[in-house]
Amino acid sequence: MILADDERTAPPMNRTGTGVEVGISFPFLSSPPRAFFDGESPLSAGPREPALRMPHDALVDGILRRLPGAAPSRAYVGSETCGRLIPPAAALEAWLLAASGGGWEVSLVLPPLERESQERAMECLRILSEAPDAEVVVNDWGAVHMVRKRFPGLSIVLGRLTHKTLRDPRLADHFDSPAAPAAARSALCRSGELAPGYRELMKRYGIGRREIDPFLQPLEDAEWEDRTERLSVHLPYLFVTMGRSCLLGAMHREREDKFIAGAPCRMECRAHAIEFRFPDPAGNGEGKRLLELGNALYHAVPQPVMERILDLIPARRNLDRIVLTHPMAEGGRG
Amino acid sequence: MKITVPVSHPEEVEMLVENGAGELYCGFVPPEWLQRHGGAFWLNRRGPVSGNLNRREDVALVAERAHARRVPVFVTFNAPYYTPEQQEFLLPVVDGLIADASIDGIIVSDLGFFMAVRNAFPDLPVHASSVMAALNSGMLDLLESLGARRVIFPRSLGLPALAELCAAAGGRLETEAFVLNEGCVFEEGYCMTTHRTAGALCVQLPAVAHRFLRLDAAAASPRDDGESEASRELMEAFRDWVWFQNGCGNSVSAGGIPNGPCGLCALHDLARTGVTSLKIAGRSASAFRKLVGLQLVRAILDLVETGADRAETSRKAVELRNTPEFCGARYMCYYREGT
Numbered sequence: 001m002i003l004a005d006d007e008r009t010a011p012p013m014n015r016t017g018t019g020v021e022v023g024i025s026f027p028f029l030s031s032p033p034r035a036f037f038d039g040e041s042p043l044s045a046g047p048r049e050p051a052l053r054m055p056h057d058a059l060v061d062g063i064l065r066r067l068p069g070a071a072p073s074r075a076y077v078g079s080e081t082c083g084r085l086i087p088p089a090a091a092l093e094a095w096l097l098a099a100s101g102g103g104w105e106v107s108l109v110l111p112p113l114e115r116e117s118q119e120r121a122m123e124c125l126r127i128l129s130e131a132p133d134a135e136v137v138v139n140d141w142g143a144v145h146m147v148r149k150r151f152p153g154l155s156i157v158l159g160r161l162t163h164k165t166l167r168d169p170r171l172a173d174h175f176d177s178p179a180a181p182a183a184a185r186s187a188l189c190r191s192g193e194l195a196p197g198y199r200e201l202m203k204r205y206g207i208g209r210r211e212i213d214p215f216l217q218p219l220e221d222a223e224w225e226d227r228t229e230r231l232s233v234h235l236p237y238l239f240v241t242m243g244r245s246c247l248l249g250a251m252h253r254e255r256e257d258k259f260i261a262g263a264p265c266r267m268e269c270r271a272h273a274i275e276f277r278f279p280d281p282a283g284n285g286e287g288k289r290l291l292e293l294g295n296a297l298y299h300a301v302p303q304p305v306m307e308r309i310l311d312l313i314p315a316r317r318n319l320d321r322i323v324l325t326h327p328m329a330e331g332g333r334g
Numbered sequence: 335m336k337i338t339v340p341v342s343h344p345e346e347v348e349m350l351v352e353n354g355a356g357e358l359y360c361g362f363v364p365p366e367w368l369q370r371h372g373g374a375f376w377l378n379r380r381g382p383v384s385g386n387l388n389r390r391e392d393v394a395l396v397a398e399r400a401h402a403r404r405v406p407v408f409v410t411f412n413a414p415y416y417t418p419e420q421q422e423f424l425l426p427v428v429d430g431l432i433a434d435a436s437i438d439g440i441i442v443s444d445l446g447f448f449m450a451v452r453n454a455f456p457d458l459p460v461h462a463s464s465v466m467a468a469l470n471s472g473m474l475d476l477l478e479s480l481g482a483r484r485v486i487f488p489r490s491l492g493l494p495a496l497a498e499l500c501a502a503a504g505g506r507l508e509t510e511a512f513v514l515n516e517g518c519v520f521e522e523g524y525c526m527t528t529h530r531t532a533g534a535l536c537v538q539l540p541a542v543a544h545r546f547l548r549l550d551a552a553a554a555s556p557r558d559d560g561e562s563e564a565s566r567e568l569m570e571a572f573r574d575w576v577w578f579q580n581g582c583g584n585s586v587s588a589g590g591i592p593n594g595p596c597g598l599c600a601l602h603d604l605a606r607t608g609v610t611s612l613k614i615a616g617r618s619a620s621a622f623r624k625l626v627g628l629q630l631v632r633a634i635l636d637l638v639e640t641g642a643d644r645a646e647t648s649r650k651a652v653e654l655r656n657t658p659e660f661c662g663a664r665y666m667c668y669y670r671e672g673t
Binding site: 028049051052081113115118140142149161165181190195200244245251255258260262263272275276279287291297 | 369370371372374375414415416417418419420421444445446447448449450453467468469470471472473474475476479490491492494495498519520521523524525526527528531532535536538539542543544545546547548549550564565567568571572575663664665670671
């Protein structure tokens, strides 16, 4: 639900008439940002770094124009791409406590799970399974299987990394080109999730919600509409790719030990990001920017794409949550 | 352990099997797929022509020649996803390959398509492609429950993880791990970019203009010299690592051995993980390059199977490759933590 600032004390179901919820994802924070939960930091409190501030401000402006007084009511805790950012048990308990004190709900976000992070994830799930209305965002099907088996009562949201559709910012502008063969054009503007086999899997694991990216190419109507599950859309960052060999995490390792998948790091991602600027001869000279956040590359979608996606919300009955990524780091706003 | 080798022409079969291939895999792109999609959407992880067979008769010939030598043939259907219409198109293609080419199984990435294939052809062995990114035991349990025959592990898994997962798979699923050629800078199963038209994003990344940003409270402050130096060293190392992952610029050694990602030094330990097949990547490589790569893997595997220890295995691998400067840089190693 999207909450007006003055409606915080209202019961959850009566806080809004819009039926749209706003969540904020804090992938790099280890402890809860109390200013957010206490209502001191409004939705518009964005990152300091201009490269991050601009897409944040454009998004908040777009949301507030459509939904005046909107305020977040759900915190996403953990990273969708790195197991080292799964909170320790005590930290998750602190998040749950702080969130509930502010009237927020919590979604634990899990990356594709590998051996180094599995144990910590399971400990978090045990805690989460005892919290009312909590949910887990899962980004690999193996983890879906594990969660459903060990915590059958926990709500599973299928994370956006499992939504297999091309999202290459270098090319996506051309994916719906009229010059492309119809079958290819269609295939580039949708996924395989409406096929019977995938539907069977969704039913088997009781998936009631799926996350979706702010695609640069216009997804076909069926991709939004022909689903039984509800949809959360991420903004302003489009997920592009990730690696278990982390570029930022290699910063302080000896040269020959850099880029080993799953190797220890100093969590450099909590202080640094890298902006890459790809040449875009047909563009405005700014290039196409990719942002290395943690061990993944993202693309802040241009404002027209953001507006197009926000415009979908009233018409798509099952699209009822916006997830705003806030690359906020320890020690202050990002 | 069997060596799983790419094949892209019927004429390659005898050469590869005689030199130690225990299994073959190939791609098949029928002309109708090309008519529908042009080059815009690849049926598998290779471009529609290079590295793929385009006639069902050729797949049948590959299978006939391999079967005559008791070697199975698997066909890749491992695009990251297929739309419902594409799946409807592909199921009869698979049916035709079973009926007319007697293939021994297929390799699939899309879980929904995996379900469709299992429903349509319950007796056909289906392998979970590395693109499915089986990183944990939950995925093995899921795949077993869906009737998978084999799991091909992603490149990013190290030896301890492989050992754990092979133990978890034991008796339930066959297992396959990469041993030679073709790295991936990112996690293949979670990379939403495409190599077609624009080339590999990862290979371009080190040459693209970049700047470091601060996320913490020091955002407005200038970087100190130490940090700048660390950043510069990092990006130089990244450039080199990407080059190694990209087959050392897609080069070969003076002896014709493909440079680039390699797990040969670790074969002694890899064998002890219990993995059942070793994958050589490179369907689009020349027949000569395929042969040399296979001979290299065969030689080291023979050594391991006759009792060579870790040090001897590693020494021989480096000696045979004969590019000590590349091996010494350690950025070519699949299993760097174990060597």
